[in-house]
Amino acid sequence: MNAVLIFGLLIALMLTGMPVSISLGLTVLTYLFTMTQVPIESVALKLFTGIENFGIMAIPFFILAGTLLTQGGVARRMIHFATTMVGHLYGGLALAGIIACALFAAISGSSVATVAAIGSIILPEMVQRGFPKRFAAGVITTSGALGILVPPSIVMVLFAVSTNTSVGKLFAAGIAPGVVLALALACTTWLIARRRNLPRMPRATWRERWQALREASWGLALIVVVIGGIYSGVFTPTEAAACAAVYSFIVVVFVYGDLKLAQVPRALLDAAAMSAMLLYIITNAVLFSFLMTSENIPQGMADWLTSQGLGPVAFLLVVNVLLLVAGNVMEPSSIVLIMAPILLPVATRLGIDPVHFGVLMMVNMEVGLCHPPVGLNLYVASGITQMGITELTIAVLPWLLTMLAFLLLVTYWPSLSLFVPQMLRL
Numbered sequence: 001m002n003a004v005l006i007f008g009l010l011i012a013l014m015l016t017g018m019p020v021s022i023s024l025g026l027t028v029l030t031y032l033f034t035m036t037q038v039p040i041e042s043v044a045l046k047l048f049t050g051i052e053n054f055g056i057m058a059i060p061f062f063i064l065a066g067t068l069l070t071q072g073g074v075a076r077r078m079i080h081f082a083t084t085m086v087g088h089l090y091g092g093l094a095l096a097g098i099i100a101c102a103l104f105a106a107i108s109g110s111s112v113a114t115v116a117a118i119g120s121i122i123l124p125e126m127v128q129r130g131f132p133k134r135f136a137a138g139v140i141t142t143s144g145a146l147g148i149l150v151p152p153s154i155v156m157v158l159f160a161v162s163t164n165t166s167v168g169k170l171f172a173a174g175i176a177p178g179v180v181l182a183l184a185l186a187c188t189t190w191l192i193a194r195r196r197n198l199p200r201m202p203r204a205t206w207r208e209r210w211q212a213l214r215e216a217s218w219g220l221a222l223i224v225v226v227i228g229g230i231y232s233g234v235f236t237p238t239e240a241a242a243c244a245a246v247y248s249f250i251v252v253v254f255v256y257g258d259l260k261l262a263q264v265p266r267a268l269l270d271a272a273a274m275s276a277m278l279l280y281i282i283t284n285a286v287l288f289s290f291l292m293t294s295e296n297i298p299q300g301m302a303d304w305l306t307s308q309g310l311g312p313v314a315f316l317l318v319v320n321v322l323l324l325v326a327g328n329v330m331e332p333s334s335i336v337l338i339m340a341p342i343l344l345p346v347a348t349r350l351g352i353d354p355v356h357f358g359v360l361m362m363v364n365m366e367v368g369l370c371h372p373p374v375g376l377n378l379y380v381a382s383g384i385t386q387m388g389i390t391e392l393t394i395a396v397l398p399w400l401l402t403m404l405a406f407l408l409l410v411t412y413w414p415s416l417s418l419f420v421p422q423m424l425r426l
Contacts, residue, residue: 006031006291014330021277024284024338028291036294056282058157058167060275061241065222066108067271068248073258074219075117078103081212081220087201091193093129094136095186097122098143102182105147107222107244109154111332111369115144115380123384130199133385134395139189141381141392142399143182145366148332150178152226152241155332155365158282159358162289162340166355167237168230172421173355174362175227180416181363181406188402218251231424278333285337292342312350316411319343320364327368331376335368336361352414359417363407370396370403 006027013023069075082096082103089095097118105114119140126136148155151171160167192198204212213220225247226240235243252259259267310318322343326335340361347357369377371393378392387395410416 005035006295010288021281021284021334024281024288024334028284028287031291056157056161056279058152058238058241059154059278060271061238061245062109062152062154062157063274063278064268064271065241065244065248066110066113067267067274068245068252068259069104069108069219069222070113070117071252071259071263071267073256074107074216074252075100075104076121077212077216077256078219079118079122081209081216083201084204084209084212088203089190089193090200091131091135091189091198092201093122093126093199094131094139094189094193097126097136097140098182098186098189101140101143102146102150102178103220103223105144105150105178106152107219107226107248108147109152109157111145111147111366112376112380114147115140115377116384118144119381119384123381129201132196132198133387134391135192135196135198137381137385137387137392138395138397138399139185141377141396142370142403143185144377144380145369145403146178146182148365148369149174149181149359149362151175152237152244153362154278155336156358156362157237158278158333158336159340159361161282162285162337163344163354163358165358169355169421170358171227171230171237172424173359173417175420176416177359177363177406177410180409181366181403184402184406185399188398192398218255222247222251281333282337285334288338289341310350312352313412315346315350316352316360319347319360320407320411323361323364324367327364327371327375332365332368335365353418355421356414356417360407360411363403363410367400367403367407370400 009030010023010027013026018026079096079100082099083093086092086095086099100118100122101114104118105111108114108117123136123140127133147153151174153171153174156170156174157167159165160170222244226244229235229243230237230240249264253261253264323335323339326339330338340358344354344357348354369375372378372389378389378396381387382389382392385392
């Protein structure tokens with residue numbers, strides 16, 4: 001009954017158009033002050049201790065790194081490098097866009113930033129070279145979602161913080177699925193391009209490829225700095241985020257010279273605004289998680305589901321449906337912060353590895369970014385292409401179906417997610 005009241009109030013507030021973060025906070029405060037005897041001091045204390053987490057510090061640093069790289073010319077150099085490698089294949093420029101999205105996601109940690117940075121450069125180029133506008137938009141909109149799965153992912157950090165899961169393990173677990181999904185999207189793109197006989201570019205010489213690699217090397221080196229630094233034990237994920245921010249600043253301002261010193265304050269303000277928004281959501285989600293735990297709702301849900309005889313297979317299917325439905329009304333960070341602390345205890349009771357469960361949630365979040373009504377990637381792509389959301393939804397359908405098939409693969413093949421962490425003995 002308590003769960004019905006809490007979720008009923010939360011849904012009612014969100015239906016009024018109120019932001020998810022404020023809806024969470026008001027739900028918690030209303031319930032605590034009308035249905036319980038919890039003192040207000042404990043609420044204030046929980047607000048403070050909830051965000052007093054070393055792992056949370058990684059979020060603003062990764063956001064700053066992504067902001068600097070987006071405003072610099074790193075994306076353009078990555079696209080050029082990818083084009084020299086695969087541009088001669090059917091739909092080569094589209095395939096280059098997928099590679100560039102995967103690479104940029106691995107240094108920015110943000111799906112939306114990936115679509116904005118890569119899409120704003122390559123989408124007009126694809127249309128100019130004769131690619132159908134829908135095809136071009138469909139490729140980049142879905143490929144940009146790799147930013148949630150490929151480390152260092154900001155949403156992964158949120159999952160780790162909300163469930164006390166190792167950030168390092170989650171980052172490692174996202175590597176193999178990220179590569180497989182990128183290959184799956186590339187195969188879908190190539191098949192469509194070959195059937196439609198879409199444009200191909202002249203094959204680049206090895207000298208041109210080497211030159212493109214040299215130009216992009218400073219940006220690509222950030223992947224080695226972050227991922228290599230974490231798994232070699234040089235620094236923690238939070239320290240890696242700080243190093244990524246400093247490295248991005250040096251590369252964009254002093255090495256490439258794409259960003260003038262006078263433009264840096266604007267980038268800092270943009271990063272601060274995004275960080276403040278996410279931290280505000282985290283704060284209210286921590287309160288919501290505190291309420292759930294104090295009312296024994298996750299434990300009660302776990303008892304109820306196990307009493308229904310749901311095994312791991314059926315439970316994971318239910319979770320996928322639930323998360324896909326949630327993706328229709330909420331953006332990824334809110335879903336993770338609300339649902340992960342509730343669902344993970346049930347998953348662990350059924351013997352599902354928390355890291356595998358985290359990757360499964362990330363793939364669900366990727367799908368949610370690419371379909372209406374709140375798919376953020378759709379809105380970013382819409383702004384770049386000047387296409388309507390309905391038209392974009394049709395455009396992404398082949399790649400969206402590929403992502404759904406990949407979701408089933410990740411769900412029922414845990415070794416795909418756990419292979420790299422086990423290999424690294426994390």
